[in-house]
Amino acid sequence: MREGYVSSHMATVEEQYEIVADRSTNRLSLTLLGTLDEEQVAEAAEEAVDEAETLRPGFDIVNDISRFRPPSPEAAEPIKEAQAELLEMGVERVVRVADDETSQVVVNAFSRRSKQVGYEGMTAESVAEAERKLS
Secondary structure, three states: OOOOEEEEEEEOOOOEEEEEEEOOOOEEEEEEEEOOOHHHHHHHHHHHHHHHOOOOOOOEEEEEEEEEOOOOHHHHHHHHHHHHHHHHHOOOEEEEEOOOOOOHHHHHHHHHHHHHHOOOOEEEOOHHHHHHHHO
16 A cells, blocks of 8 residues: 555455545545445544545545435435534535436435535546546
8 A cells, every 4th residue: 555545444255435635635435335234334434534644634535426325314414524524624515426327316415415414525527537527
């Protein structure tokens, strides 16, 4: 792993998430895949906040939800809590990666929750496009 990176990773055969904090770019990258249950969502949300603690205030987030499937409403609550914590920690810009195949339920839920906690995110069709929007 390159210096300046912090990474968490959890995977099963069908679901996984990846969280990487890059201190050199002051960016948190999240990838959510499949359908995570309540425990997995809570674990991922906690790890995202933990990784963000290694970044400076004013950090950006690239959140790839393009292959994420809608969790239950109960399972999604930790996402909203993490979004509020990340805002308090000083997140500056958020870009969600969603393409034509992404569930609109997922896109709308992430957008709604972020607005409820006090910020709005941008949308990109790929991680590369998201990174260009932040450069």
